[in-house]
Amino acid sequence: GDSVTQMEGPVTLSEEAFLTINCTYTATGYPSLFWYVQYPGEGLQLLLKATKADDKGSNKGFEATYRKETTSFHLEKGSVQVSDSAVYFCALSTLNLYNNAGNMLTFGGGTRLMVKP
Amino acid sequence: DGGITQSPKYLFRKEGQNVTLSCEQNLNHDAMYWYRQDPGQGLRLIYYSQIVNDFQKGDIAEGYSVSREKKESFPLTVTSAQKNPTAFYLCASSKGSRVPRGAEAFFGQGTRLTVV
Numbered sequence: 741g742d743s744v745t746q747m748e749g750p751v752t753l754s755e756e757a758f759l760t761i762n763c764t765y766t767a768t769g770y771p772s773l774f775w776y777v778q779y780p781g782e783g784l785q786l787l788l789k790a791t792k793a794d795d796k797g798s799n800k801g802f803e804a805t806y807r808k809e810t811t812s813f814h815l816e817k818g819s820v821q822v823s824d825s826a827v828y829f830c831a832l833s834t835l836n837l838y839n840n841a842g843n844m845l846t847f848g849g850g851t852r853l854m855v856k857p
Numbered sequence: 858d859g860g861i862t863q864s865p866k867y868l869f870r871k872e873g874q875n876v877t878l879s880c881e882q883n884l885n886h887d888a889m890y891w892y893r894q895d896p897g898q899g900l901r902l903i904y905y906s907q908i909v910n911d912f913q914k915g916d917i918a919e920g921y922s923v924s925r926e927k928k929e930s931f932p933l934t935v936t937s938a939q940k941n942p943t944a945f946y947l948c949a950s951s952k953g954s955r956v957p958r959g960a961e962a963f964f965g966q967g968t969r970l971t972v973v
Contacts, residue, residue, distance in 0.1 A: 772959040783863075783947055783964035784900075791959035829899065833960075844890065845949075845962055849899035 742767045746830050746848035753820055753855050761815040761851045763804075763830035771832035773797075773806055773813040774845070778827045787815075787828070820855045827852045859884045863948050863965035869973050870935070870942065878933045878968045880948035887952060889931035890962065893917060894945040903946075906931055935970065943972050 747762040765771065772791045776784040788797030793808035802817045813830060830848040861882040870876045880889065888907050892900040902915030906925040920939025925931055931950075935942045946969075951962040 774961065776964075781967075781969075783861075783966045784949075785964070786961045789959055789961060844888075844902070844905060847900045850897075852897075 742771070742832060742834060742846045744830050744832055744846055744848035746828075746851050748849070749827075749852035751851060751853050753853070755822055755855055755857050756819045757855075759815070759817040759820045759824075759853065761828055761830075761853070763813045763815065763848060765811050765813065765830075765832050767811075767832055767834050769834035771834045773804070774831040774833070775802070775804055775813070775815050776829040776831060776847075778829065778850070780826075784829060820853070822855045822857055825853055825855045861948060861950055861963055861965040863946075863968050865968060866966065868968055868970045870970060871973060873937045875934055875936050876970065878935070878946055878948075878970070880931045880933065880965060881929055882931075882950045882963075883929060884950055884963060885928070886950035886963070887928070888950060889925070890949045890951075891915075891921075891923065891931070891933045892947045892949065894947060894967075900947065903933065942970055945969050 743766045745764050774789045775787040777787045778784045788799040790797040790806035796805045804813050804815045827850045829850045831845045833845050864879045890905045891903040894900050901917050903921050904915055904923045906912035909928050912923050912925050922934045945967050947967050948965040949962040952960045
């Protein structure tokens with residue numbers, strides 16, 4: 741089955757440091773890839789996505805490139821802020837019309853990011 | 858504004874009680890999902906529904922039940938058979954199976970359930 745593996749946290753950085761959160765995946769089909777962010781006590785929000793190989797998703801200074809050859813979708817940001825402190829989830833979806841699962845998401849375990857002033 | 862509304866935000870359950878978590882969306886989405894999140898862990902799928910009056914078990918359906926009588930609503934009942942129900946529950950929706958690749962899921966704010 742499909743699976744997503746993320747680096748374990750917490751990741752602790754100082755403000756303005758460079759961020760990388762690793763994400764690799766296993767999928768039976770050709771997945772779309774996502775990064776979601778969860779702030780304390782809240783639901784998940786879509787941060788960025790990519791739907792085909794070599795696509796780069798970007799939003800709010802975060803970027804991730806769909807690497808089919810390494811089955812990876814690593815999240816990066818050049819200069820983190822305290823307000824970026826949150827839990828980040830990598831996810832994939834593969835269209836599956838045979839069991840009526842549609843665009844159902846498979847999530848990684850999440851990586852907590854803590855940014856110190 | 859369109860979105861997903863979960864209620865209540867906090868819920869306390871006594872041992873042996875059934876409780877129902879509400880999830881309503883006004884995004885006109887066909888698909889709806891329930892996930893469970895435990896501290897420091899990822900999301901695990903409980904149930905999902907791609908169309909009204911139909912739903913499927915996810916990875917951890919035991920001790921839970923759902924209904925999908927209306928497109929907008931997908932309530933989750935945590936029954937007394939669920940032995941460890943204390944968790945954060947998230948509801949999500951998406952456009953469903955007949956959409957282009959990369960259709961995103963939208964999430965509610967979650968319900969934190971605690972057994973007392």
